[in-house]
Amino acid sequence: MDLRLNEEQRMVQQTIRRFVEKELMPLENEVLRNELNGKPSLSEEKTNELQKKAKQMGFWGINTPEEYGGANLGQMMLALLTMETSKTFVPFKFGGSADNILYRANETQKKQYLLPTINGDKKSCFAMTEPGAGSDTQNIKMTAVKDGDEWVLNGEKTFITGGNDADFVMVIAVTDKEAHEAKGRHGVTCFIVDRSMGWTSQYIHTMGEWGPASLFFENVRVPEENILGDLHRGYDLGLEWIGFARWIVGARAVGASERLLNMAIDYANDRTTFGKPIATRQAIQWQIADSAVELEAARWLVLNAAYTLDLGEDNRHLASIAKLYGATKGNDIIDRVLQIHGGMGYTRELPIERWYREARLWRIYDGTDEIQRLIISRNLLKGHVKLGAHI
Known part of the structure; x- marks a missing residue:
């Protein structure tokens, strides 16, 4: 068992770290000013410029299969890269990728949606959450009724990341009411729906800089060929999408916490009270x-979840553990960092308060703390997972 990065992984990690320090961190003051003035964090022109630089360095489609022009570096590498890019709050995503479930598309759908998304010509979003179906994903009410060769969609989705800018949405709706009411996981289908088909979006203001959307469907007609995956089996796709996102939240928490803890260490050594540095x-x-111990534990939980996925094994249990621990301890660490900085940490002169607001979201989206605890305990109590089984 090797618990150290190999030469290739370390080289890629260091390259991304230099990119973050050279290209992203210098933009932090600009991002803070833009956000304070109600402007987008970064202009589309600047975002495209950064993606172009990353692509020139070979970071394009990190986990996109090579047949689609991607690097296909694997989940472990994605975890490492996410940790590095999360050391800054400058919003940046490597281009050349698409949602994992979009690869479930048929050949016609791949040409129309997958390839344009990978190439950056189209933007997508995924919509499962509803006003009454957040953590309770089986309580979906949005309907899709068959009418000839089309399905008519009605309902609302909420807290949809990317919903304000998306050209199309992969949306979950009830297609067999009786099956859904009898067993919530059944009778729902995933549809690919272009914005031009009639759905609308509305920006949701939050305490952080995350700006999700509510999506509204009123008699939106979708052709039969826009069903993604199998009819009445959309819930499985939803779980697949959510499962992938969970351990990524843990990776973000690790990256941000490492940057902030270093800030606290530097400040503790510099700040003097009663004639001595507060570090004494x-x-x-x-x-x-305490923060250092929790940070290292979170790091290895995330890497283990990613490594298990690279092996082709089911990592859902480990993903929930990584998400729960990373999100909660990330919040604890950021709270301590703010406390160590005292009044200055609470001001907008430093970015700590900005991270503090963003970090609180980690414990909510892609499955709340409570849902992760439910999943973890249920897996163990019902014997689906044995302690130590993933070593």
Whole structure:
């Protein structure tokens, strides 16, 4: 068992770290000013410029199969890259990728949706959450009724990431009411729906800079050929999408927490009270020690979830563990960092308060803390997973 990065992984990690330090971190003050003035964090022109630079470095389609022009570096590498890019709050995503479930498309759908998304010509989003179906994903109410060769969609989705800018949505709707009411996982289907087909979106203001959308469907007609995957089996696709996203949240928490903890260490050594650096105070030392232990534990939980996926094994249990621990401990670490900085940490002169607001979301989206605990305990109590089985 090798618990160290190999030469290739370390080289890629260091390259991305330099990219983040050279290209992204210098933009942080600009991003803060834009957000304070109600403007987009980065202009589309700047985002395209950054993606172009990343592509020139070979970082395009990190996990996109090579047949589609991607690098296909694997989930472990994606985890490492996410940790590095999360050390800054400058919003940046490597181009050349698409949602994991979009690869389930048939050949016609791939030409119309998958390839344009990978090439950056179209933007997508995924919609499952509803006002009454957040953590309770089986309580979906949005309907799709067959009418000739089309399906007529009615309902609302909410808190949809990317919903304000998407050209099309992969949306989950009830197609067999009786089967759905009898067993919530059954009787729902995933549809690919172009914005031009009639759905609308509305921006949702949040305490952080995340700006999700509500999507509204009123008699939106979708052709039969736009069903993604199998009829009445859309719930499985939804779980597949959510499962992939969970451990990524943990990776984001690790990256941000590492950057912030380093800020706290530097500040503790520089800040003097009563004639001594606060780094000499036990109250500060223990906060830093606890944060360092939690950070390392979260890092390995995330890497284990990613490594298990690379092996082709089911990582859903590990993904929930990584998400739960990473999100909760990331929040704890950021809270301590703010406390160590005192009043300055609470001001907008430093980016800590901005991270503090963003981090609180980690414990909610892609499955709340409570849902992760439910999943983990249920897997163990029902014998679906044995302790130590993933070593």
